[in-house]
Amino acid sequence: MKNKQVTIKDLARKLRLSVSTVSRALRNLPDINEETRRKVLELAAGLNYEPNYIAQSLINKQTRTIGVIVPIIATHFFSHALSGMNEVANEHGYHLMFCQSNESAEQEAEGIRQLASCRIDGLLISVSKQTQDAAPFEKLQQKGIPFMFFDRDLRHVTASRVIVDQYKGAFKAVEHMIQQGCQNIVHMAGPKGLSVADERLRGYKDAVEKHGLPFSPKHIVHCGKFQLDAPEAIKKLMKLQPDGIFCINDPSGVIAIQHLKTTGYCVPGDVKVVGFNGDPVAEVVEPALSTVVQPGYKVGREALKMLIRHIEEKSLETEELVLEGKLVIRKSSKMC
Amino acid sequence: MKNKQVTIKDLARKLRLSVSTVSRALRNLPDINEETRRKVLELAAGLNYEPNYIAQSLINKQTRTIGVIVPIIATHFFSHALSGMNEVANEHGYHLMFCQSNESAEQEAEGIRQLASCRIDGLLISVSKQTQDAAPFEKLQQKGIPFMFFDRDLRHVTASRVIVDQYKGAFKAVEHMIQQGCQNIVHMAGPKGLSVADERLRGYKDAVEKHGLPFSPKHIVHCGKFQLDAPEAIKKLMKLQPDGIFCINDPSGVIAIQHLKTTGYCVPGDVKVVGFNGDPVAEVVEPALSTVVQPGYKVGREALKMLIRHIEEKSLETEELVLEGKLVIRKSSKMC
């Protein structure tokens, strides 16, 4: 039943040639008679010959496979990033091997180990919320496996990265709220230590301070798992009687809006809300949620392009590409 | 700079043993002195030895890698399915290689070709909206590469599959609408020929007929790209003055609700709406959209589990697992 793959050896036998001649013909190397090449190519096509990439990899020491680790696939941003990577991979003849860390540093380290032992040519990673330890990345460096961060990175690790300017996005968003009349803006923040969350917080704080709005540590509440923590976070934040809530992402923005509505507040009349990401739910909630749209697809594309370039040029320099999110203003933050 | 990986040969040299002895020690085979095994294992750990899976694959003829092809990753259902597969893959020591067809039969065929030439051990696929041709799958069969469908399948291709009972889900949904008082239900359908869309349509039609509700070909409008076609489809359907719209999925259900509201209808008062899938937007839209939640994560898990079983048992029988969606009733379809 098992249909053995035809090998270069089979071709050689049928043509009474040596394997090395066949190999040369197949790879379009010079130093070969046009006539023999034609014959080889013809038979190869006829017999449906396909090179064994495994065998080639064993020699080349390259697999044309890139590993990708994301915290959670089922996310608007990361699924779009993967989609972008998929396209670039196709364009350049690479394959993608993926792994999900489930926001766990442990699973992430295990994923890195697994993928690295597969002899991938490079690794693209967006770290989990927990990740602090640089050790797994140092091991990659020792092994000589090129890797890069995309979106969520570890600041203190020397590596290339493609990120989105979270600081600027947050700053723009908060400044917009101020322009719309907010005088007291609070921030439902993400987990401490996560690069993107820290940057958004920094952007929020700078915008608030630049415009002389009130600020205190109480203006910020951190959420680990926002689906769980958000409701309580909002209650805490509302004690400050804010007229604006800047949320770490869109799902939490949606929760905020829903909570405000059920507790008798008017959005945007009493309180304006802005989220972050560009999730589909932001467009659907009522009032529609203003947000900073992250270019997930583009992040994926650019990250893989950069990594492939580094791999193929054997470049050791680190590079950093910073993209920008786009503030999309909807009803939830408009003056009325 | 390049840190050469330590090989079994290096271990052998340092221990003055033969490579085969080392190999046996490493693999915990019998016929080996406990003392030597200990030494080998110790040195291997000390030198950070890692087996070269490429070389092993060349011999075993197995890569412990599964290919996955999905129409669109950035989708609630498929991203959750991938997530489920990722978990099972980890549990069983497999890797996942993925590829997106972008709903194009051509890209899908190319993806199959690409993955197959990578010497994957098996393939999991959910077909594109366009796919009709069975040829790519026959080639897989010839090559002896086990493959399976999940969710969207090609009915006339003999292969195992893990699917969700779309017929039953649609039937339940429409029957629920009838119970809530609908007398004239129309259907915003998916593309013709797509297995899941056809089944949902069948379920809709049977439920309507069972209860003696009016039905005509005009009660159904097909959408290819629902984001584009939905608005027009709704206009057409509304000419029949329905009091219920059963939508092919949640995004189109959301569009329906929004359209109805802006044209002066009350949902669910005048018209009840039910979607399909369980996308997050369904919970957020107002009124919240009733839907049939598809167990995407479980489909992914079960599909990969089944495929791995088939691979490891070299089973040739085809198997079919049918899961069920769950009707979740929200405001958009409640009697009032």
Add this chain to the structure above:
DNA sequence: CTGTTAGCGCGTTCAA
């Protein structure tokens, strides 16, 4: 218990 030999499918010398 251990080592020798052969080979997986292919690429890379080097002679011929």
Add this chain to the structure above:
DNA sequence: TTGAACGCGCTAACAG
């Protein structure tokens, strides 16, 4: 222009 021989890292068969 072609072919023989060797090696990639590892496993498998057999002999010792």
